[in-house]
Amino acid sequence: MYVFIINPISGNGKGELVWKRVEKILIDKQTNYKAYYTKDKEHVTEIVKTLDPEIVTACVVIGGDGTVHDVVNGLQSVKIPLGIIPAGTGNDYARSMKIPKGYQLALERILSGEKKKIDILHVGERVCMTVIGIGFDGKVAQLANESKSKKILNGLRLGKFTYLLIVLQLLFKYKPTQVRLELDDVTYEFENVWLIAVANLPYYGGGMYICPQAVSDDGAFDVCIVHHTSKMKLMQVFPKVFRGKHINHSSVTVLKGKTIKVISDIPVVIHGDGEIIGETPVEVTVKKDVLDII
Structure with missing residues (x-):
């Protein structure tokens, strides 16, 4: 199962728009998924901490760098791969990792299942x-x-x-x-x-x-x-x-x-x-x- 964390107000509403289009593809492909809308930063991190690594294939962010930051801080407690479909203002993580801007290509990469390990910066308890x-x-x-x-x-x-x-x-x-x-x-x-x-x-x-x-x-x-x-x-x-x-x-x-x-x-x-x-x-x-x- 893929879990999607959606920030509907990212990019002034782009997050919501992208999710609606992604959801249609998931339904067409009969992909098993669950979606959560963000409320605030603490809410995002707490959602991620409750996910079961035995069930969840990947935690996918639809949003910007701020939402990615909050999700990654939750993923320190549960070892689940991270996927990103950029829908924010800056999208610097996506730019650095050469993630496609288009949601179809970004989703296609995620569903292909190829994994890579990366480093993380730590500042006290924050990453x-x-x-x-x-x-x-x-x-x-x-x-x-x-x-x-x-x-x-x-x-x-x-x-x-x-x-x-x-x-x-x-x-x-x-x-x-x-x-x-x-x-x-x-x-x-x-x-x-x-x-x-x-x-x-x-x-x-x-x-x-x-x-x-x-x-x-x-x-x-x-x-x-x-x-x-x-x-x-x-x-x-x-x-x-x-x-x-x-x-x-x-x-x-x-x-x-x-x-x-x-x-x-x-x-x-x-x-x-x-x-x-x-x-x-x-x-x-x-x-x-x-x-x-x-």
Whole structure:
């Protein structure tokens, strides 16, 4: 049996629309399935925790990265493969894993049954699939989640521009910080740090190619630190992130590791998969081959 977790309001209603079309295919194929609609984040995770691995072939998300995040946190308790049919605004996990945008092809891949193990980022009791953002982009994610314009832009199918608009607004208000990184057995000191992205996958923020070399099954994460640059230079570098060319700039440092502790002179916001998970100081670890995807 396949269990579908549907966020009906993902992508400003796209989740509901996609599910209706997917359900028709399932009925035509006489596929055994059960569907749950999400109510809130805690509800999603609790649903997943009740699933029986002896009965459920895969837990399939129809929604965006936030819904995927909540489902994966539930799947830490029950070992069931994860499938995704993208229906959100950013869909960065789907983009990174080359999951088809079209629901028919995405469903076809899931029903084919091919499995793969991937790594997961851990922050305390929370786990993340894509990127943990610390600092400027944590604040961007926080404002995006609170933004009224996000819903309007989603309705116009321009949701990916929500982050861009907030970046431009926040750029002139945000104050960079002094940071100490303890990466595996090495300590780094950075001044005027704008952001730190700890990446299990290359994309976040609706298509930003933040860590082009990050892969989900190498037992390590990539770290992108943007530091010691002016606001004007940052504005010049920012457009390059959509092509991954920012990593060549002198104000960008890219590292790789398995455990990182981030300590800043003042607390800054942290997001994981676009969901706010706290403030610094924070410790992030990667655990290899802990999630089956299908």
